[in-house]
Amino acid sequence: CGQTVTVCATVTAVAPGSGTPTGTITFTGAGLNTTVPLNASGTACVTTSSLTNGTVTAVYNGNACLSSSTGTAPATVNQAASTTTVSVSPNPSVCGQTATVCATVTAVAPGSGTPTGTITFTGAGLNTTVPLNASGTACVTTNTLTNGTVTAVYNGNGCFKPSKGTKGVTVNNAQTTTALTITPNPAGCGQPVTFCAAVTTNAPGSGTPGGTVTFTGPGGFSQTVALNASGTACVTTTAGTSGTVTAVYNGGPCHSPSAAAANLTVNPAPTTLTAPPAQIRLRTNGTFVIPSMSATLKVTSSAAPLPGQLVTFKANTPLGPITLGTALTNASGVATLAPPMLPVPSTMVTATSYTASFAGTSCYAPSSATASLTLVLVPLLP
Structure with missing residues (x-):
């Protein structure tokens, strides 16, 4: 498919007639539909890269001296081989970052032309089928890539054989920021006081961090609390003495640890x-x-x-x-x-x-x- 092929028809006079025929040949079938003049040798040729399976029919249209005639020849066009290449940008990326995965399919010589059809992307968090564009490229944009290998399978068409390409993907943990609040602050001794830590993902990463936060504070206070669906963890305790409160986010499979600290002031209770x-x-x-x-x-x-x-x-x-x-x-x-x-x-x-x-x-x-x-x-x- 796509290979350059020459189709020729030669017209000869049938005895007792003689001489070299002149005029035109009309080629039809197997993707052809064109009329070509005979040369001085009575031959007409057409060169094409769009031949298809079928039968070529060549009709000599005759002239004043010679009557018309027809010839046929079968045309076999096999699928051309293809090559699929994969690109990932950016790569490496961080968890939750938007990345674009593309696959480009090209014909392998002697085949030519731009393949059409679809690409199926799998691996590294992908499982989707995307059509090729006019340039033979299919892309998918996602923020859920994971470490692994992307496999892009060109599913082939009537003209091109399937092919496959792969690309390794590296997705690093996204950096995070932890913000700590203490309420109330100052607090009276013996009064309930609440420590809250809000963990957010730093750009270009995205998503809500999961995992736990460990709070430490004056008087040996230490407690680990799970983040909720909003990325916040809170703990309430009784205010005893003034000092530094620390909230340490312990990280997760997708996010790096971070920490924050704040001073707690405890006033004597009236x-x-x-x-x-x-x-x-x-x-x-x-x-x-x-x-x-x-x-x-x-x-x-x-x-x-x-x-x-x-x-x-x-x-x-x-x-x-x-x-x-x-x-x-x-x-x-x-x-x-x-x-x-x-x-x-x-x-x-x-x-x-x-x-x-x-x-x-x-x-x-x-x-x-x-x-x-x-x-x-x-x-x-x-």
């Missing part, structure tokens, strides 16, 4: 200390005592009791404060001064109030409360 009124009582033995004295410590934002914290009690006299003692808060956040019937000096009778105070910690802010301290002389206590 506290509230409450104290009820207390009394100074006189005992029958002539001594002064305080039968009971307590204070309750809570976290202001949640009103949750704050156990295990030291509260100091002081009586407020005209001559200045007098320390009565200290006590730890219990599970209910209540600090109770002990022992019961706390003896106090006679100078305490001038006090009209007392103050309970919490000095605060790295996590909890200080607070205090002042309540009345009343001298009650009767009835006497045992």
Whole structure:
């Protein structure tokens, strides 16, 4: 197919006629339809590269001296061999990058012409059939190429045999960017705080990264969380101390690792200390005592009791404060001064109030409360 072929017809006079015929020959069939003049030898030829299987018919159209005649000859045209070459651009590429895969089919001599038909692309993430264009090329554009080998099979046609081409494809991991947010920031100690990492693919790559993010933070915090369908991972914890929070994307089969860091500021949580009124009582033995004295410590934002914290009690006299003692808060956040019937000096009778105070910690802010301290002389206590 496509090979250059010459078809000739020679006309001779039949005895008793003689001489060299003149005039024209009309060739039809096997892809021909043309009229050619005889040369001085009585021969007419046509040269073509578009011959097809069939029968060539040559009709001598006669002249004033010689009558017309017809001759035939079979024409066998075999399929020409073809060659398929494959190109990938860009190659190497990165995961999710748009790449174009092309296959060009050419005729192998002595065949000629531009092959028509289709190319089937397989391998490296491809499985599609594409028609050849007028130049004998078929292309497919995709952003889902994978590492491997692209195979392009020309499926042939009536004129050209099938052929196959291959091309190795390298697809590298796409680079990523991790962005970290902390909410709220600053946070109060003991307050819930959420760390979120959003992982995106850097151009020319595309697609949403998958995999996990490992969060680390102050106080030895460490937790690994899977990315959701949007490429985001979040974790909520309790704010303890200030420090650096780090989010490390651990990478995936298509994406490279990346990391981000941010500073978390944790402010001491406000506290509230409450104290009820207390009394100074006189005992029958002539001594002064305080039968009971307590204070309750809570976290202001949640009103949750704050156990295990030291509260100091002081009586407020005209001559200045007098320390009565200290006590730890219990599970209910209540600090109770002990022992019961706390003896106090006679100078305490001038006090009209007392103050309970919490000095605060790295996590909890200080607070205090002042309540009345009343001298009650009767009835006497045992």
